[in-house]
Amino acid sequence: MVKEFASHNYWAVILGGSSGLGLATARKLALHGMNICIIHRDPRIAMDAVNSAFEGIRATGVQLITFNADAGNSEKRNEVLEALKAQQVKVRCLVHSIAKGNLKSMTGDNTLEADDFNITLDYMAISLYDWTQALYRQRIFTPDARVLSFTSEGSSKAWKNYAAVSAAKAALEAISRSIALEFAPAGIRANCIQAGVTDTRSLQMIPGSEQLIEHTKKRNPFQRLTTPEDVANVVYLLCKDEAAWINGAVIPVNGGEHIS
Secondary structure, three states: OEEEEOHOOOEEEEOOOOHHHHHHHHHHHHHOOOOEEEEOOOOOOHHHHOOOOOOOOHOOOEEEEEEEOOOOOOOHHHHHHHHHHHOOOOEEEEEEEEOOOOOOOOOOOOOOOOOHHHHHHHHHHHHHHHHHHHHHHEEEEEEEEEEEEOOOHHHOOOOOHHHHHHHEEEEEEEHHHHHHHOOOOHEEEEEEEEOEEEEEEHHHOOOOOOHHHHHHHOOOOOOEEHHHHHHHHHHHHOOOOOHHHOOOEEEEOOOOOOHH
């Protein structure tokens, strides 16, 4: 395994890195020598499994800092920034993998309210800007940094019970494009990865996810779901020097799922 990031002492900050796409990304980048800072939010009952996964990352030989904290809380964000500054960390990559959204219907007994939209938008979209701006102001980014976030086809398609998340994904893409434009003079590139349907904890929370999985397997040209590792591989590619001219894009990582 080539550890091309190790000689630069690069770091990745991963928001939501204890499971799913975020954890797979942490593992992949660590294998290539990038130090990792993970901000996650897990209950005590889940921490044995989470800590085991974190030890696997440390076993690759990189440095790992973790914070079991609310990534949407400004005070907690400041605590993380102070810790990174104290260790003179320079961040090559900020990865946004926060999946905190409301999956309610627009009709029925327990319907979406304005607060449901607001919470979902704050965590799954606006927090990307909050963290980018905070790292930029504290001069923690490297001169050629990457801001990456995960979106889905739901940003432009209507799925039942997905309205709040759909709005957040559309906003996430818009914010990413604006980061790509306005932070470019600082050397920051921003892109969204549009992951195909992936069997993660977040997917399992969507009502009717079983039917979505079966439909996707028939629709995908390779007749399988996207895996977290598929997505992590592209994060790794976008962190390489050769990807410096990719900016402001929404990149499908789904085996061609979107074309059928």
